[in-house]
Structure formats: C-alpha cells, structure tokens
Amino acid sequence: MVNVASTFGRSGTHDYILLRASALILATYAIFMVCFLVATPNLTFEAWTGLFGNLWMKVYTLLALTAVLVHGWIGIWQVLTDYVKHSFGRGVLQFIVSLALIVYWLTGLFVLWGV
Amino acid sequence: MKKLQFSIYRYNPDVDAKPRMQEYTLEVDEKQDMMVLDALIMLKEQDPSLAFRRSCREGVCGSDGLNMNGKNGLACITPVSSLKGKKVVVRPLPGLPVIRDLIVDMEQFYTQYERVKPYLINEDKTPPARERLQSPEERAKLDGLYECILCACCSTSCPSFWWNPDKFVGPAGLLHAYRFLADSRDTATEQRLDDLDDAFSVFRCHGIMNCVSVCPKGLNPTKAIGHIKSMLLSRAV
Numbered sequence: 001m002v003n004v005a006s007t008f009g010r011s012g013t014h015d016y017i018l019l020r021a022s023a024l025i026l027a028t029y030a031i032f033m034v035c036f037l038v039a040t041p042n043l044t045f046e047a048w049t050g051l052f053g054n055l056w057m058k059v060y061t062l063l064a065l066t067a068v069l070v071h072g073w074i075g076i077w078q079v080l081t082d083y084v085k086h087s088f089g090r091g092v093l094q095f096i097v098s099l100a101l102i103v104y105w106l107t108g109l110f111v112l113w114g115v
Numbered sequence: 116m117k118k119l120q121f122s123i124y125r126y127n128p129d130v131d132a133k134p135r136m137q138e139y140t141l142e143v144d145e146k147q148d149m150m151v152l153d154a155l156i157m158l159k160e161q162d163p164s165l166a167f168r169r170s171c172r173e174g175v176c177g178s179d180g181l182n183m184n185g186k187n188g189l190a191c192i193t194p195v196s197s198l199k200g201k202k203v204v205v206r207p208l209p210g211l212p213v214i215r216d217l218i219v220d221m222e223q224f225y226t227q228y229e230r231v232k233p234y235l236i237n238e239d240k241t242p243p244a245r246e247r248l249q250s251p252e253e254r255a256k257l258d259g260l261y262e263c264i265l266c267a268c269c270s271t272s273c274p275s276f277w278w279n280p281d282k283f284v285g286p287a288g289l290l291h292a293y294r295f296l297a298d299s300r301d302t303a304t305e306q307r308l309d310d311l312d313d314a315f316s317v318f319r320c321h322g323i324m325n326c327v328s329v330c331p332k333g334l335n336p337t338k339a340i341g342h343i344k345s346m347l348l349s350r351a352v
Contacts, residue, residue, distance in 0.1 A: 017351070
C-alpha cells in the first residue's frame, strides 16, 4: 500500500471511479454544447442567456465545472507524480493547479448566479 | 559470407565516465541465421570485455532480457533476421540501473514482485490430509498467469514503471498478484486487494499494452491488471 496525501480520492479505486464519472459528465456536456451550437446558427446574447437562464442548465454547468475540478485535480496529480520528481516543486505545481481549478469553479458559480 | 552490423551499449562504471555505443561486425555464412544471443556470444569471443547475462539459452530462464532495435525481448529466442534495419542495436533493459554493459540491477523489479506476496496463503486451520483440490475450471483460471518467467521485459517497457518503480508494482508483479487472487486455494484475497488499493500500485497502469507486445511468453499482463481493477471496483461499489 502506497499512501499519498496529495491525491483527491480516499484510495486508488476512489480516484479511478471519480476520474471516469467526471469524464462521463464532461463528455455529455461537451456533446450537448456542440449540439446546441450546431442547432443555433444565429448565436445571439438572448440565445445564450435563454439557455443559461434555465435552472437545469445552471445545475448541469455547475456539475460540469465540478467534474473539471475533480478530473483536473486527479489527472494533473497523476501527470505531476510521473514527471516531477522534486517533491517541493511538485507540491508547488499541484497547489497552483488546484487553486486554479477551484478559482474556475467559484468563477463559474458566480457567473451562473448572475444570469 | 555476409557481414552483420551490431551497435552495442557499453558502460563500465569503474572505467567509463558515461555510456557509449560500440560498433561490431560479425561475418557469417550467406544463408545463416542465428539468435541475438548466439551473435552476442560470438562477439564476446572478439571482445571478452563485453558483459551480458544468459543461462538456459532457450527462452525458459529469462536471464537475457534485452532491448533489441528498440523493443524488449529475450536475446536467445529473437532471430537476428527478425530485426529490421541495417544494424542490430542492443541496449540493456530500459529504466533499470546499469551494472555493466547489458547487465541491469533488477532489485527494484524484484522488490515489487516481493510486495505482491507471490505465494499461496491459506488460513485454513485444518489442511487436507493430501492436497488442496481444484476443479478443472478453477485450475484453468491460472493459465496465462503462472507461465511468467520474470524476465522483466514487460515491466521495463512500461512508462509507468519507469517513472515510479518504487510505487507502481509493474505488469510482471501484477500478473503474479492476479495469479494468486484467481487461485481458488488462496484465502488472502481481501488482504491482497487492500495492499493494492492505492493510487499507484495498480491504478498507475493506463493500459497502453507495451507489456503485452513485448512478453516473450505471449502473456497478457494488461488483461490481468484489468481483472484486478474489476475486483477492486466490485468490492468498492
């Protein structure tokens, strides 16, 4: 058993499930957005606010942003533990990336709040 | 007569400041083919300082795992004619510390092998008088697992093992781990899974299947790793 504090999940299995579940959410969100863009040739401000004004769309977008947070955290942690062997350097990079992901999530929350 | 060109990795830490590639030429009969190990033995007659491991010379012992023209394999069962290119480039197995020339230090590999407790654990207080019986179906589950000869061709072709040889068990060790997880006579399944359930030991395998493409015994460690992941997942959800 290899114990690591900086990972996201409680175990390797937990990380694995979170990574796949978040990927699934992101894939459906990406497909939905592509479909919306294709189906809306005249993309006006009203069309955007109309879409994001729906409660379900706000929840879906926040869910997708949470998936970005989880997926990015675990994924970047995996890449950094592979390639950055200096512990302090890896810690700093992980901190910056994790902070950026949290900032994305919070920004998304307040943007959606304002629509 | 034809000339076979070889470029061989040379490094003697007692003498050399850094590794180098040394060129060799071997003259053989026009229609003659040979295994890479045979060629190395002939080259060693030319240059006795060339160092490599070999023992059974028939693909059973796993001593002469090498990197030949960029792909890991056993030198004793790899015909020179099967290697494409103008010359044969021979290097030690990648990712492990080099002791000398083509000889690598396999301690990290064996440490990971040891970690998976590669032996039968049975907590049964009253062992049977003669032997632990298996049905033909139970025994069949071990096929494709027990044949591993620990040559390290798979683990040293795996980037996950290169980057984290101290944490990721590697394909060879995990093949053996599943060999005992799949064994109907073994009673330590939960304990074995507990020991593997972290972010590195099993889950650092991303299924790129280098291990499958290089295994000289034709085994499929990726499939075994998939079974271990399934076992971990099915008890977690």
